[in-house]
Amino acid sequence: MTTTEATATNFDLTEEQQQIQQAAREFAAEHVAPKAQELDEKAEFPVDNYKMMAELGFLGLSIPEEAGGSGFDTLSFILVVEELSKACGSTGLGYAAHISLGVTPIYLFGTPEQKQKYVPQLCKGVDDAGNLTLGCFGLTEPGAGSDAGGTKTTAERKGDHWLVNGRKAWITNPHYAKTCIFTAKTNQNPKDGKGITAFIAELGTEGFKVEAKEDKLGMRSSDTAQLVFEDMKLPLDAVAGGEPQVDVGFNKFMKTLAGGRISIGALALGIAEGAYQKALEYARQRKQFNKPIGTFQGVAFMLADMAMEISAARHLVYHAARLRDAGRDFAQAGSMAKLMASEVAMKTCTNAIQVLGGVGYTREYDVERMLRDAKLCEIGEGTSEVQRLVISRQILGDLRNV
Structure with missing residues (x-):
C-alpha cells in the first residue's frame, strides 16, 4: 500500500x-x-x-x-x-x-x-484550429521578483494606448499560451507595491516576443522562456481590473502567488510520493544476502521517514487548499505547505536514490529525474528563504521599525 x-x-x-x-x-x-x-x-x-x-x-x-x-x-x-x-x-x-x-x-x-x-x-485549453491556449504569468525579471522596486519593465500611457518595454524571465508555458498577465512599472518611484500595474496581453501582439526555451537542470519538458516587450502597444483597457487598478496591481500578484504556492506544494508532494513509491518497490524486490534490502534497518528507516514526512506535508497542502475553499486567510498556510513539501521532496528524492544505490544514479530509473525536478520547488514562486520570511513576519509581526 x-x-x-x-x-x-x-x-x-x-x-x-x-x-x-x-x-x-x-x-x-x-x-x-x-x-x-x-x-x-x-x-x-x-x-x-x-x-x-x-x-x-x-x-x-x-x-x-x-x-x-x-x-x-x-x-x-x-x-x-x-x-x-x-x-x-x-x-x-x-x-x-x-x-x-x-x-x-x-x-x-x-x-x-x-x-x-x-x-x-x-x-x-484548445482553440478551433487545435492549438493549445494556455495562460502564463509574468512577474519575475532578470533582476527582480518579489522586489517590486526592482521591476524594470515599464508601461507609459501614450494617449489612447500603453507603450510597454521590458523583459520577463522564467515564464512557464509561453510558447503554448494565448494570454499573459504581467506586471509593469507605471510610476517611476514605486513604493510598497504601488506604482506597479498588472496588464493582460495576447501572445502574438506586435512587439511581444517569446524567446527560445531555457535549457534547465530539471523540469526539462516544461516550457520555460523569457518574454521581451519592445514598444508593445496595448489598449487602455488592457489593465487587469480596469482603470482603478493602475499603480496598484502588485498586491494582486502577491495574492495570486499565495494561491500558487499551494499548487507548488502539491507539485512537490507528488514528486516526493513518486520517488517514495520507486524506492519502496525497489526495497521489496532487490535482494542482498538472500533478503530484500527493505529488511535492513538502514533502508527501512529511510522509508519510514519518507512515509511520515510525505504524510505530514500532505496534511499541510490539503489544509491550505481547504482554507482557500472556505474563503479563509490561507497565505501563511500556503507558505508553510510549499516550504515543507518542497524540502520533503528534495530529501525524499535524495534518499530514494540512496535506496536504489548505483542504479538510482543512472537514467535507468526515474528517481534521478525526480531529484532534478524537485529542486525547482525550492526556488519557484518564492524560494524557501522567502517562505520562511513570510511565515516569520506573520507570526512575529513586522519588527523592522520597532
Whole structure:
C-alpha cells in the first residue's frame, strides 16, 4: 500500500474529489508516466497530453462553470496536480502554472469584459484550429521578483494606448499560451507595491516576443522562456481590473502567488510520493544476502521517514487548499505547505536514490529525474528563504521599525 492509498481516507475526501483524484491517477499512469523519461531527455513539451487534459476538463478545473470552467474546488485541483506530478514533475508544473497563475488572476481580478473575453478559452485549453491556449504569468525579471522596486519593465500611457518595454524571465508555458498577465512599472518611484500595474496581453501582439526555451537542470519538458516587450502597444483597457487598478496591481500578484504556492506544494508532494513509491518497490524486490534490502534497518528507516514526512506535508497542502475553499486567510498556510513539501521532496528524492544505490544514479530509473525536478520547488514562486520570511513576519509581526 502506498502512502497515498494508506492516508487518503483520513482526509475525508468527498466522493467527487475521490473521482477526480482517480481520473487523474489513471490518466497519469496511462499517458503521462510512459512518456516522462523520454520527454525529459528530449526537453519536449507534451502537447498531446495537454490536449487530452483539455478534453477531460482539467484545464479549467477550479474555475466556476458560469465563468467557463469545470466548477470544482481548490482541493480537487490540488489532487490533480499531485497525481500528475507523481508521474512527471514537468507536466504537474505546467498544469499548475496554467490554472494558478494564468487563469485564476484574470478570473479573480479581471473586469467582466476581460473575464468574458479570456477565461472561457483558457479553460477550454484548445482553440478551433487545435492549438493549445494556455495562460502564463509574468512577474519575475532578470533582476527582480518579489522586489517590486526592482521591476524594470515599464508601461507609459501614450494617449489612447500603453507603450510597454521590458523583459520577463522564467515564464512557464509561453510558447503554448494565448494570454499573459504581467506586471509593469507605471510610476517611476514605486513604493510598497504601488506604482506597479498588472496588464493582460495576447501572445502574438506586435512587439511581444517569446524567446527560445531555457535549457534547465530539471523540469526539462516544461516550457520555460523569457518574454521581451519592445514598444508593445496595448489598449487602455488592457489593465487587469480596469482603470482603478493602475499603480496598484502588485498586491494582486502577491495574492495570486499565495494561491500558487499551494499548487507548488502539491507539485512537490507528488514528486516526493513518486520517488517514495520507486524506492519502496525497489526495497521489496532487490535482494542482498538472500533478503530484500527493505529488511535492513538502514533502508527501512529511510522509508519510514519518507512515509511520515510525505504524510505530514500532505496534511499541510490539503489544509491550505481547504482554507482557500472556505474563503479563509490561507497565505501563511500556503507558505508553510510549499516550504515543507518542497524540502520533503528534495530529501525524499535524495534518499530514494540512496535506496536504489548505483542504479538510482543512472537514467535507468526515474528517481534521478525526480531529484532534478524537485529542486525547482525550492526556488519557484518564492524560494524557501522567502517562505520562511513570510511565515516569520506573520507570526512575529513586522519588527523592522520597532
